[in-house]
Amino acid sequence: MEDDNRAAAFVTRGLREAGYQVEHTLEGREGLDMALNRDYAAAVVDLMLPGLDGMSLIAEIRGRGNDLPIIILSAKGELGDRIKGLETGADDYLTKPFAFAELLARLQAVMRRASGQREPTRLKVADLSLDLLSRKVERAGNPIDLQPKEFALLEYLMRNSGRVVSKTMIMENVWDYNFDPQTNVVEARVCRLRGKVDRGAQNKLIHTIKGVGYVLKTE
Numbered sequence: 001m002e003d004d005n006r007a008a009a010f011v012t013r014g015l016r017e018a019g020y021q022v023e024h025t026l027e028g029r030e031g032l033d034m035a036l037n038r039d040y041a042a043a044v045v046d047l048m049l050p051g052l053d054g055m056s057l058i059a060e061i062r063g064r065g066n067d068l069p070i071i072i073l074s075a076k077g078e079l080g081d082r083i084k085g086l087e088t089g090a091d092d093y094l095t096k097p098f099a100f101a102e103l104l105a106r107l108q109a110v111m112r113r114a115s116g117q118r119e120p121t122r123l124k125v126a127d128l129s130l131d132l133l134s135r136k137v138e139r140a141g142n143p144i145d146l147q148p149k150e151f152a153l154l155e156y157l158m159r160n161s162g163r164v165v166s167k168t169m170i171m172e173n174v175w176d177y178n179f180d181p182q183t184n185v186v187e188a189r190v191c192r193l194r195g196k197v198d199r200g201a202q203n204k205l206i207h208t209i210k211g212v213g214y215v216l217k218t219e
Contacts, residue, residue: 007096011044011073014100014172015107028052035061035068042069042111044103047076047085055088062089069110073103101156101173123158126218128197128205130158139197149174150193157206157216166213190214 008024015022023038025031028049035043035057047054058070070092072085077095085093091110094103123130127140135151137144146154152174157165165173167186175185194206207215 007046007073010100010172011103014104017169017172018104026050028054028057032057032060036064036066040068042071042107042114044071044073044107045090047072047074047081055085058085058088058090067114069107069114071103071106071110073098099152099174101152104173105155123155125158125161125216126203126205128158130155139201144196146193146196149189150196153189153193154197154216157214160216162215162217164209164213164215169213 005026008026012022012024020041023034023040025034026049028051030051031043031045031049032052034040045054045057049057052060054072054074058072061068061070070090072090072093073096074081074085074093075096082093082095091113092106094106121131121133123132128138130137130151132155137146137151137154153170156170156174170186170190190206190208197206198204203219205216205218207217207219209215
């Protein structure tokens with residue numbers, strides 16, 4: 001439920017690429033009807049919805065005893081807004097601009113909690129490990145110091161281990177929806193990340209597939 005067409009298209013496309021079925025509405029009352037009468041795994045709700053604002057929508061859902069996992073996605077990022085959203089009944093709150101990878105990770109987390117599944121806290125490929133809680137990265141036991149965007153990029157590559165991801169997929173999942181696709185920042189970041197992850201290692205993990213994209217895998 002999102003009234004910003006650009007953000008809605010960005011989220012919808014990303015979720016479908018991640019394998020989810022997605023339904024979207026621009027209007028709050030229609031969103032409430034959908035949430036109460038259809039079976040969804042989770043909902044992403046904007047606060048600035050016409051007809052019925054997002055906060056009232058969430059309050060109505062919870063007032064009906066519906067425990068649908070809900071993430072607020074809003075440009076309203078003040079502490080008071082976030083507190084009110086969580087107190088109203090949202091399971092998480094993410095502010096715009098945002099990176100799709102973070103939204104997807106939070107969405108998967110609230111769905112796992114709702115189903116009673118344990119959330120993984122560590123990703124591992126060969127001798128490379130990434131701790132999602134401490135945000136520490138190690139290769140063969142040796143620490144790797146990454147900048148926040150490098151960490152997000154590596155997390156995305158590790159979650160898609162063995163799968164080739166294009167520059168467009170990386171831009172849409174690691175950078176936010178205001179990102180300028182004309183820059184070469186993806187190539188530069190992958191190059192820097194490869195230098196940190198594969199430096200001195202006999203088994204290279206980050207590979208460029210010419211004309212297609214990148215893949216993290218063992219050779």
